[in-house]
Amino acid sequence: MLKWIDSRLGAASLARKGLRKVFPDHWSFLLGEVALFCFVVLLATGVFLTLFYRPDSVPVEYQGPYGPLRGQEMSAAYESVMRLSFEVRAGLVMRQIHHWAALVFVASIVLHMGRVFFTGAFRRPREINWLVGIGLLLFAIGMGFTGYSLPDDLLSGTGLRIAYSAMLSIPFVGPYLSFLTFGGEFPTEGIISRLFVMHVMLLPGLLIGLITVHLALIVRQKHTQFRGAGRTERNVVGKPLWPSQTFRSLGLMLIVSGLLAMMGGLIQINPVWNFGPFDATIATAPSQPDWYVGWLEGGMRLFPPIEFTIFSTTFATVLWPGVVLPGIAFGTIALWPFIEKKVTGDEAEHHLLDRAREVPMRTAAGVAGIAFFAMLTIAGGNDVLAVTFKLPIEAVTWALRIGLFAVPLIAAFIAYKMCVELRSSQGHPFRRQRGVRLVRNAEGGFEES
Amino acid sequence: MRGVRRIAVSLGVSMLASVGLVIVYISGGQNQLEGLLLGLALGGMGFGITLWATELLVEPEKVEERAPLESSESDRKDAVEMSEEGQFTRRTLLTRMLGGAGATLAAALAIPALSLGPRPGQDLFKTKWTPGARVVDENGRFIRPGDISVEEIVTVFPENYVGSSDSQAVLVKVDSDLLQVAEGREDWVPQGCLAYSKICTHAGCPVGLYRSEDHQLLCPCHQSTFDVLQAGQAVFGPAIRALPQLPLEVDADGYLVAQSDFPEPVGPSFWNRTREA
Numbered sequence A: 001m002l003k004w005i006d007s008r009l010g011a012a013s014l015a016r017k018g019l020r021k022v023f024p025d026h027w028s029f030l031l032g033e034v035a036l037f038c039f040v041v042l043l044a045t046g047v048f049l050t051l052f053y054r055p056d057s058v059p060v061e062y063q064g065p066y067g068p069l070r071g072q073e074m075s076a077a078y079e080s081v082m083r084l085s086f087e088v089r090a091g092l093v094m095r096q097i098h099h100w101a102a103l104v105f106v107a108s109i110v111l112h113m114g115r116v117f118f119t120g121a122f123r124r125p126r127e128i129n130w131l132v133g134i135g136l137l138l139f140a141i142g143m144g145f146t147g148y149s150l151p152d153d154l155l156s157g158t159g160l161r162i163a164y165s166a167m168l169s170i171p172f173v174g175p176y177l178s179f180l181t182f183g184g185e186f187p188t189e190g191i192i193s194r195l196f197v198m199h200v201m202l203l204p205g206l207l208i209g210l211i212t213v214h215l216a217l218i219v220r221q222k223h224t225q226f227r228g229a230g231r232t233e234r235n236v237v238g239k240p241l242w243p244s245q246t247f248r249s250l251g252l253m254l255i256v257s258g259l260l261a262m263m264g265g266l267i268q269i270n271p272v273w274n275f276g277p278f279d280a281t282i283a284t285a286p287s288q289p290d291w292y293v294g295w296l297e298g299g300m301r302l303f304p305p306i307e308f309t310i311f312s313t314t315f316a317t318v319l320w321p322g323v324v325l326p327g328i329a330f331g332t333i334a335l336w337p338f339i340e341k342k343v344t345g346d347e348a349e350h351h352l353l354d355r356a357r358e359v360p361m362r363t364a365a366g367v368a369g370i371a372f373f374a375m376l377t378i379a380g381g382n383d384v385l386a387v388t389f390k391l392p393i394e395a396v397t398w399a400l401r402i403g404l405f406a407v408p409l410i411a412a413f414i415a416y417k418m419c420v421e422l423r424s425s426q427g428h429p430f431r432r433q434r435g436v437r438l439v440r441n442a443e444g445g446f447e448e449s
Numbered sequence B: 001m002r003g004v005r006r007i008a009v010s011l012g013v014s015m016l017a018s019v020g021l022v023i024v025y026i027s028g029g030q031n032q033l034e035g036l037l038l039g040l041a042l043g044g045m046g047f048g049i050t051l052w053a054t055e056l057l058v059e060p061e062k063v064e065e066r067a068p069l070e071s072s073e074s075d076r077k078d079a080v081e082m083s084e085e086g087q088f089t090r091r092t093l094l095t096r097m098l099g100g101a102g103a104t105l106a107a108a109l110a111i112p113a114l115s116l117g118p119r120p121g122q123d124l125f126k127t128k129w130t131p132g133a134r135v136v137d138e139n140g141r142f143i144r145p146g147d148i149s150v151e152e153i154v155t156v157f158p159e160n161y162v163g164s165s166d167s168q169a170v171l172v173k174v175d176s177d178l179l180q181v182a183e184g185r186e187d188w189v190p191q192g193c194l195a196y197s198k199i200c201t202h203a204g205c206p207v208g209l210y211r212s213e214d215h216q217l218l219c220p221c222h223q224s225t226f227d228v229l230q231a232g233q234a235v236f237g238p239a240i241r242a243l244p245q246l247p248l249e250v251d252a253d254g255y256l257v258a259q260s261d262f263p264e265p266v267g268p269s270f271w272n273r274t275r276e277a
């Protein structure tokens, strides 16, 4: 059998090389793998869901087993999600696993990106793969957003509406762009089937293509490694692909999918039956977007009302937090390898990773960025904050506006100081030995020795 | 061999959970149990395999050399030469024509994208309100000023267009003494009945909440607040423009009707909203 294959493909010599390929070991290198395995879970559960979902906005009357909505008019899409949740056996668990996997998917991509950032793994020769990674992040968010909108419940409609308004606000092309995207003035009938095609065909195709490129580039360029005995810029030290790495990865894949399955079974998520079907004349107060769009929501809430018209061309207030802010944010992240190269003038190839503490400037910049996004995300819940702390919403909003700039600066400053100190003391942040040696002196006092 | 035992236990747990999963499914299904058992089935196997890798497959680390990524100077030259074979670069006219034909073809192929949506035209500027259109509630019933009480709020539509998203408006009745009617709008408010577009001028959410203590309409999306008594002005939040007001009057039968469409485009801003459509 093996011989039959080999005599046709020459597989043995390929396998010999491939199976011996060495991968360095470090827990943080697994984050990207976790993302990949989430994607596998998403594909598997997604195929199941697709077989029951109806991408159609024709109105139907609900006759299913869920009492509170019986007799209500809703779209066929929403009705099929209700059926999936209440009538299809194992349907609800599949739906919930799918949603949890989507949240963890984006989270692990972001963490993986943080690892690559703070260790400087994006430096030459890996700038291309950094850009590919940004593309993956964007497509993943696109998947999340389109998927969130498919059930056609009240909340998903609100997200879509804001996206439409942001697109509409783009000068000169906005109205054309949003009419082409949505098929007319919001809300349109055809939008569900468009989102569906994006979600189950276009975006997954693009993701699979880009993942392939991402992995191929890793194989071609070989993985980076941390400094250590016997590790240089000219070698890779680690465990071979077969059997160690294969077993570990397989084990990790099963553990990740097992955890997602448990979450899907035990932790309720997106109970669309509570929100009710989409209704263009209602928006609910506590809209809860998925975590990775919270910062956009926060930007919308914090940005002061600025709108002006010059030469009878209006620059809308949603334009800034809805289009300009994400544009600048993603632009900066995508171009970071080139920005850093400009600043440091470092053109050399790097295969050995930095420790975050070894590069205080970059670490401080990264921490500032994280703090900025965190502040925006917090601002996405400013109404909840106001209620919790019994403060007027106006006060909360102003405090957050100031915090949006103050907190990242302070965080960056602290991170910088910490890096410099850790670097000079050669310490590991967590494994450092604490304490000083005290010696009793002649007068009976103590001195550091 | 403790390692072997632990691996065996993990795989055994996985097997049992899989069997349990099938049983649960056949006997009608139960969401929590399904998730738990599926998690154990997958996780147990994953745990076993991971143990296998860490305890039984202890291999020494291997070193692989990193060949330089850059190609050699001669390879690079060869590649450039090979690409020039056939002397494409010398046929300037033809290569340019080829490029031009490609670009034209691409443009022609992209054009059908325009079928994806209508041209915006008047859609963003006009709603379904017309002079004399009766005001109806979401059940299609006509409304007399006397039908609603002071401080009551109703979502209304033009007659025959219940549910029309861009025409939705809020009808509020206020004490006429409190009202500071804006100039030119004196006769838009029959018996204290005011109507504003229900679409937030920020990002288009329906402005659904009314706080009668201070006569403010609140948008739940980003907390923009509009003053009902002062021509719908935005008083807080990210919205800047007032909610467009619908001029109302009472027709011969005593029902509320619109005098005309909203005087300006409703909803979120777009670049040419101040131009004549």
Ligand code: FES
Pocket: B200, B201, B202, B203, B204, B205, B219, B220, B221, B222, B223, B224, B237, B238, B239
């Ligand atoms: S849509 Fe109303 S405040 Fe943003």
